[in-house]
Amino acid sequence: MSATEMTLELEGIDVAFERAGARVQILDEFSLAVDAGEFVALAGRSGSGKSTAVSVAYGRRVPDLGTVRWGDLELDGSEEKVIQRIRRESIGYASQDALVFDDLTVRANVRVGGGSAERCSELLERLGLGEFEKMRGGKISGGERQRVAVARALAKDPSLVLMDEPTSSLDSHAAELVIALLREAAERGAAVLVATHDVLVKEVADRVIEL
Ligand SMILES: Nc1ncnc2c1ncn2[C@@H]1O[C@H](COP(=O)(O)OP(=O)(O)OP(=O)(O)O)[C@@H](O)[C@H]1O
Numbered sequence: 361m362s363a364t365e366m367t368l369e370l371e372g373i374d375v376a377f378e379r380a381g382a383r384v385q386i387l388d389e390f391s392l393a394v395d396a397g398e399f400v401a402l403a404g405r406s407g408s409g410k411s412t413a414v415s416v417a418y419g420r421r422v423p424d425l426g427t428v429r430w431g432d433l434e435l436d437g438s439e440e441k442v443i444q445r446i447r448r449e450s451i452g453y454a455s456q457d458a459l460v461f462d463d464l465t466v467r468a469n470v471r472v473g474g475g476s477a478e479r480c481s482e483l484l485e486r487l488g489l490g491e492f493e494k495m496r497g498g499k500i501s502g503g504e505r506q507r508v509a510v511a512r513a514l515a516k517d518p519s520l521v522l523m524d525e526p527t528s529s530l531d532s533h534a535a536e537l538v539i540a541l542l543r544e545a546a547e548r549g550a551a552v553l554v555a556t557h558d559v560l561v562k563e564v565a566d567r568v569i570e571l
Pocket residue numbers: 377378386404405406407408409410411412413555
């Protein structure tokens with residue numbers, strides 16, 4: 361199985377949290393498969409569990425029950441080193457908080473995700489960040505930070521793309537730039553899963569799953 365033919369599968373996922381002394385079931389036997397080449401949007405009201413599902417897919421949150429598979433590999437938390445290698449090599453992840461290192465330049469912030477210098481330059485240009493590349497991460501705006509996090513996630517051309525609200529701080533023009541890159545990632549064979557409220561993302565996705 362080549363990296364570009366792998367499917368992401370979440371099967372029978374349960375996640376519950378404590379709230380005000382009570383246990384609240386956020387994901388209840390949730391299942392989802394994203395094939396290579398497919399762009400899936402995960403939608404649903406605020407608090408419905410979209411971020412939680414993306415974190416589970418990334419192996420960052422271990423579910424109470426259920427399995428996460430990426431190709432033949434089960435991301436069950438028991439082989440942390442293997443999971444870390446898979447993440448480094450083949451998963452492009454951007455969390456909702458758009459992590460940016462304040463002391464690194466915009467360019468260095470993208471390079472830490474891997475990928476070639478050329479691809480980094482291309483992504484910076486395409487996301488409208490070319491003029492910011494030498495600026496420190498601490499000096500850029502919220503929308504620019506979000507695009508930096510997207511560029512970092514995509515720079516190594518990952519075979520699995522996981523993003524949580526990648527357009528939430530962007531105007532429609534900047535959102536379209538991000539969406540075009542997500543679409544392209546799917547077209548070159550990546551499995552793409554994006555948690556979103558954005559109607560523009562939902563319109564372009566191959567499938568929308570409501571939580
Ligand atoms: N670590 C945690 N401890 C307790 N409750 C949590 C934790 N993480 C998430 N929750 C709760 O689980 C629910 C789902 O959260 P999640 O962030 O997955 O929702 P979401 O659909 O992504 O929401 P939004 O659209 O507002 O980002 C929320 O009610 C949230 O408060």
